[in-house]
Amino acid sequence: MSSIIFQYDRTFDGMLTAVFDAYARRSFPQMIQGLDEPLPLFYDEVHTVITDEEKSGRVWKALEKKLSKEALSCLTVSYLSELPELDLHLFKYICKNIDSPVSLERNFSDDDILFVTNTFRKVLYERLRMMQFIRFQKAADGTYFGIMEPQYNVLPLAIAHFKDRFADQPFVIYDKKRHYGYYYNQSEVTQVTFDESLPHFVTGKLDESLMADDEKLFQELWRTYFKAVCIQGRINPRKQRKDMPVRYWKYLTEKNK
Amino acid sequence: MTEETLKKLKILTESAKYDVSCSSSGTVRSNTQSGLGNTVGGIGICHSFADDGRCISLLKTMLTNSCMYDCAYCINRRSNDIPRATFSVRELVELTIEFYRRNYIEGLFLSSGVVRNPDYTMERLVRVVKDLRTIHRFNGYIHLKSIPGASRELVNEAGKYADRMSVNIEIPNESSLKLLAPEKDFKSVYQPMSYIQQQTLAAKEERKHFKHAPRFVPAGQSTQMIIGATPDHDRDILRLSSTLYARPTMRRVYYSGYIHVNTYDTRLPMLKQPPLVRENRLYQADWLLRFYQFKVDEIVNDAYPDLDLEIDPKLSWALRHPEVFPVDINKAPYELILRVPGIGVKSATLIVNSRRFARVTSYHLKKMGVVMKKAKFFITCGELSSPTVNELRPENVRRLLTPSSSRKKDDRQMQLPFSNE
């Protein structure tokens, strides 16, 4: 059996172009990887996918005809997991549905469908965690500053929620792992990057000199509340860690002094 | 806002924390152009988890913890010598808004001890929620605990601004309630409950004709019962819950394992630890009532007045009804699949969707998140060869599935019942 490897730029359009290429060449890969990843020791052929919006658009149109809205967002959302092992499953999910006369999106006994669907759920869960755990600190100029390191690239999915909820306050939400964030100026959202050597990007905490007047007091009030609301007779650190994993604690006001 | 507020917040939160309900679900309200806050479609967000593992979603506190009543189970009863404090309306409003802006909370859960008389107290509670909504255009979640004995007018006014209101039953039968809370009776609980219900239904009717007619407690009402303070059986508790759920606006019944806060009061049992396992089992049973199409008498009845503490109520039911099993995963209706121990709502849905395309095998079941360790005794799916509950007999299956004593400790966890089955 021959082994074929596709390399692509790891964009979503690149993935769709890869599908287009496979049908055009009538050869399907056994492996899909990023352009700069090292190749395995043995293989028969490498095909380099050149992302082409015309091609990806045609594949997407074909999918739109077959899949439900939910399944389409399952594709784009699971993609934000950035998991390398997703690539081949996603590729096969798309091909299987193109080949089938009916949508297979609900056939969860198929490994590829199930993997992509489960990844979709995980990404949405991480989005929820941003909605839960991002904390704002109010800066002297009135901007609310929030920073996090999400497991998956979910800020694009969460930003609409924050914009609606905090419509009347300027804020920054920053993904330190992926080095970008969003700034909202009370009317629109723009993508931003910052100099991450600034102390509050390193520690996640605004220096007192940069805080709004009552910020310190409200942080203190919140920590007081957090302690007071706990019932001593029911202490349960395991449940706490399960629902609020330690990896987020660095940025939680109540878990830091 | 000063250091003084800090002290008050500590006192009033410690007084409020024994009220378990904290959910902020059930309303969808989008923000207005220049307002603050929204509530998210149906799900309440937990913003933090305290050291006791409980979800922190709302700023749960009290207007005052002074109280003229003397309920035996309550930390705030007038005969207790504890620090007392009272928030001003302004302080409460500002705390809520500022916490909300920092994404600490989904909104406010406000209750109060009774001072002077029920209406005097209720009126000040109403001022807090009214100020939040009208002056500060706050669109976050508000849960208001109604004061027992408050007038219909004030309850109706409060409901215009609150998302949810609650009146706690606390004690599941009236004679015990009167014994423990001499100033209360079932009427003081059920009357405000029915005010809320009537007004909610009236507002709904109104909105059919006028699209912009105001909503009334859109997230409905909830209540709470204390578990283990009186000799009531789980049967009595769950029958009451089931009756309450039959009412059109009752959304949640909460169960709160009794914490022995007033150790000197001999009307109450001496509990070293709150009955957390029992509390968890009651939540699981409640879950079966609401999402698994169980009737209350299937779970507890005169022959089985109490829930089994060692195994969950669904497994317990299955072991009492081996004749229903094994269930054929590839053919049985959804309702029956839902009854299989180890299969939750999510995996049951996955199964009925997938089997249209191909036979579902035990390999698929595992991948779909079914707990095979439990489920295997109760299903057939073609190739699965393990013996069923009928071949092994229920008592042996029970032994196989009862956690060994070394793992008993796990049962203290208050887990969301069945969530990961």
Ligand code: SF4
């Ligand atoms: S009326 Fe409420 S606050 Fe007052 S003692 Fe009874 S339960 Fe406690």
